[in-house]
Amino acid sequence: MVAKTAETLHGLGELARWSFGYGIVAAEPGSVGGRGVQLLKRLTVHEASPVLVPSNDQTRTLSMAGVNDDEAVAERIARDFEQQQQDELANQVARYIASIRS
16 A cells, blocks of 8 residues: 555646644744744644645645655655654653653
C-alpha cells in the first residue's frame, strides 16, 4: 500500500496537496494585509497527509527521494517516519510530565 501511495504522489507531482495535523508550541498575535492573525512561531507536527482539497492551497510536493517500485524501500521509509513520530510523541509526554512535577 505504501508503494502505491508513493507511486500516486510521484505521478501527481506538483498537483499533490497536503494537510498537516499540528500542535502550537509558540504563537503571537499579528497582522497580515490589515487582518488580525495568529502568527505561528513554533509547531509540533503530528501528521502529514496527502489530500485533494487542502485548507492551504500553497502546499506542494516538490520532490520525492528514494521512490521506486521496491515495496521494501517504501515500507522502510514508512517505518522510519512512524518511528520518528513515536519518538517525538514520547519526548513531548516526557517534557509534559517533567513540567507538572516541577
